[in-house]
Amino acid sequence: MKVEEKFPPPKELAKNAWIRTPEIYEEALRDTESFWAKAAEELDWFKPWSKVLDWNPPDSRWFVGGKINVSYNCLDRHVKTWRKNKVAIFWEGEPGDKRTLTYDDLYLEVNQIANILKQMDVKKGDRVTLYMPMVPELIVAMLACARIGAIHSVVFAGFSAKALRERIRDAEPKILVTANHSYRRGKIIPLKQNVDEALEESSSVERVVVYQRSDTEFTPMKSGRDFWWHELTVDAPLRCEPEPLDSEDPLFILYTSGTTGKPKGVVHVNGGYLVGVATTQKWVFDLKDEDVYWCTADIGWVTGHSYIVYGPLALGTTQVMYEGAPDYPQPDRLWEMIERYAVTIFYTAPTAIRAFMKWGEEWPKKHKLSSLRLLGSVGEPINPAAWLWYHQTIGGERCPIVDTWWQTETGMILITPLPGTTVLKPGSATLPFPGVKAEVVDKDGNPVPPDQGGFLVIKTPWPAMLRTIYRDHQRYRQTYWKRIPGAYFTGDGAKKDQDGYFWMMGRIDDVINVSGHRLGTMEVESALVSHPAVAEVAVVGKPHEFKGQSLTAYVMLRGGVNPSNALKEELKKHVRQEIGAIAVPDEIYLVDKLPKTRSGKIMRRIMRALLSNEDLGDTTTLEDPSAVEEVRRWLKEIK
Ligand code: WT7
Numbered sequence: 001m002k003v004e005e006k007f008p009p010p011k012e013l014a015k016n017a018w019i020r021t022p023e024i025y026e027e028a029l030r031d032t033e034s035f036w037a038k039a040a041e042e043l044d045w046f047k048p049w050s051k052v053l054d055w056n057p058p059d060s061r062w063f064v065g066g067k068i069n070v071s072y073n074c075l076d077r078h079v080k081t082w083r084k085n086k087v088a089i090f091w092e093g094e095p096g097d098k099r100t101l102t103y104d105d106l107y108l109e110v111n112q113i114a115n116i117l118k119q120m121d122v123k124k125g126d127r128v129t130l131y132m133p134m135v136p137e138l139i140v141a142m143l144a145c146a147r148i149g150a151i152h153s154v155v156f157a158g159f160s161a162k163a164l165r166e167r168i169r170d171a172e173p174k175i176l177v178t179a180n181h182s183y184r185r186g187k188i189i190p191l192k193q194n195v196d197e198a199l200e201e202s203s204s205v206e207r208v209v210v211y212q213r214s215d216t217e218f219t220p221m222k223s224g225r226d227f228w229w230h231e232l233t234v235d236a237p238l239r240c241e242p243e244p245l246d247s248e249d250p251l252f253i254l255y256t257s258g259t260t261g262k263p264k265g266v267v268h269v270n271g272g273y274l275v276g277v278a279t280t281q282k283w284v285f286d287l288k289d290e291d292v293y294w295c296t297a298d299i300g301w302v303t304g305h306s307y308i309v310y311g312p313l314a315l316g317t318t319q320v321m322y323e324g325a326p327d328y329p330q331p332d333r334l335w336e337m338i339e340r341y342a343v344t345i346f347y348t349a350p351t352a353i354r355a356f357m358k359w360g361e362e363w364p365k366k367h368k369l370s371s372l373r374l375l376g377s378v379g380e381p382i383n384p385a386a387w388l389w390y391h392q393t394i395g396g397e398r399c400p401i402v403d404t405w406w407q408t409e410t411g412m413i414l415i416t417p418l419p420g421t422t423v424l425k426p427g428s429a430t431l432p433f434p435g436v437k438a439e440v441v442d443k444d445g446n447p448v449p450p451d452q453g454g455f456l457v458i459k460t461p462w463p464a465m466l467r468t469i470y471r472d473h474q475r476y477r478q479t480y481w482k483r484i485p486g487a488y489f490t491g492d493g494a495k496k497d498q499d500g501y502f503w504m505m506g507r508i509d510d511v512i513n514v515s516g517h518r519l520g521t522m523e524v525e526s527a528l529v530s531h532p533a534v535a536e537v538a539v540v541g542k543p544h545e546f547k548g549q550s551l552t553a554y555v556m557l558r559g560g561v562n563p564s565n566a567l568k569e570e571l572k573k574h575v576r577q578e579i580g581a582i583a584v585p586d587e588i589y590l591v592d593k594l595p596k597t598r599s600g601k602i603m604r605r606i607m608r609a610l611l612s613n614e615d616l617g618d619t620t621t622l623e624d625p626s627a628v629e630e631v632r633r634w635l636k637e638i639k
Pocket residue numbers: 256302303377378379380381382403404405406407408409429490491492504506507513516517518
């Protein structure tokens with residue numbers, strides 16, 4: 001579907017938005033360092049920086065010499081003002097329990113947990129792993145780490161015990177914070193049980209802090225290791241001075257999938273990250289004090305880190321936070337909540353939007369959504385049909401949509417409209433954020449002509465970019481800076497149109513995007529190969545109506561193993577245990593052979609291109625035509 005229609009910003013917004021001068025783009029590119037320095041001045045620093053940027057490709061240091069504390073910026077500076085009693089979080093549990101936390105409430109809890117961590121001998125630079133559901137205590141724990149300079153590593157609560165163990169092994173935390181369980185579609189998910197399993201083998205974790213989500217079920221606690229959050233906080237001191245940290249001290253590690261079987265620990269630092277995230281939060285979402293903002297992501301992913309925790313809190317925002325599934329108890333849960341809290345800004349993912357479309361417009365129609373003034377989208381390309389539905393049915397044709405392109409590694413939004421300024425085109429993430437130099441290039445780094453596909457790269461550093469892969473700086477250089485000369489390689493394909501608008505074409509590496517969640521095909525392959533019945537595997541992504549992409553696994557069994565449907569089910573269960581439910585392939589084919597090149601490499605790229613009806617010229621210049629024929633034949637045989 002091609003949509004020619006353009007959507008200029010509504011007049012009211014164009015008048016009142018934080019940013020409304022197109023000149024800002026030229027200004028920011030002309031003197032990028034002054035642009036970011038001005039942005040950094042909106043935060044509170046203990047000590048000013050002496051140099052905005054120290055760029056030693058591919059290593060950058062921002063706000064060199066500056067001292068800052070992220071939790072101070074998210075809490076202390078607000079509680080000194082009228083925002084002390086402003087609502088920070090309207091929280092709602094899936095079963096319907098509700099809590100309202102002001103900035104002062106958050107502040108006190110964070111101080112307490114920071115003290116508890118200190119009592120447990122957590123020092124600056126120590127890692128703390130957080131494996132928690134969507135409860136305010138997760139935010140509290142993150143900010144408590146930030147307050148004392150500990151590095152948090154949040155592991156998405158949907159990951160299995162094994163995936164958690166792997167991430168613990170890499171980060172080597174002293175402390176793990178979790179909850180006894182969480183809720184999902186009315187079911188109880190036993191998180192603490194996963195933790196116990198993950199810690200079975202020897203591990204760096206000395207103590208486990210357990211938040212009691214509810215006391216409906218008995219939770220075994222290991223004496224001397226496990227402590228209840230609510231017991232620890234009874235007499236923990238209410239004041240903990242924020243540690244002045246170096247701009248470049250790490251703030252967190254977040255694991256994300258790459259093209260190998262091992263997830264990468266993306267490292268973000270205090271100063272630049274907060275500058276990038278707070279600035280984009282303010283400009284892209286046009287956030288004002290009177291807004292009620294809601295981002296539906298899970299904090300286990302980068303969207304939650306940047307645009308639930310650090311961005312909104314740095315700006316003193318009031319936000320809605322929800323624990324559970326969007327269709328529980330009914331498919332209008334989100335719309336009902338938007339109406340009840342009078343949400344003004346709503347940020348979600350295309351996969352969710354397509355699910356809403358499937359459930360039917362009668363659900364949003366039941367509710368008054370007139371409080372909304374701005375909508376956002378993130379995680380994968382939004383198809384024009386979903387864009388238009390979102391615009392009409394949720395936005396009442398009144399709300400602009402900011403389609404925001406970014407990555408775990410970029411930390412902050414990099415390609416996006418600015419509401420009030422940018423004319424929108426459904427399906428396009430539009431233009432690079434001021435100060436960001438994005439380009440579409442060929443494999444030698446030369447820009448390609450308009451409307452032609454190429455690699456999406458970023459040509460100059462930005463403050464919130466990752467600094468390294470935890471304990472593997474070589475992999476950082478290799479993955480992001482070696483593919484295209486002189487540029488950061490995003491792993492995405494894209495086109496730029498005649499107006500300079502960017503159109504994302506999805507990943508061009510072996511990473512796929514299932515329901516907005518990033519998965520490495522290699523990771524799923526290693527999970528499958530670890531099953532005793534399996535000899536070799538190829539996992540490929542293919543377009544899926546709701547998920548964006550889905551996983552298909554071609555599994556070659558070991559000699560003597562008989563194929564059966566029961567075995568397929570067992571393999572699915574195995575992947576669920578190894579990684580988690582999100583990684584379970586939709587389809588598993590048990591095959592006799594896999595198509596390989598002469599050097600023995602499985603031809604995944606061709607398989608994927610054929611399964612997706614991709615233009616082979618666009619994506620697979622490297623393959624020879626006879627190989628394409630071979631894979632085509634092979635796929636036919638399987639069907
Ligand atoms: C990949 C990054 C950034 C937060 C969520 C995902 C894809 C993300 C868009 C968008 C087209 C998008 C890209 C990117 N992506 N946003 N607006 N339009 N594609 O973070 O797990 O690090 O995944 O998500 O392919 O590389 P992530």
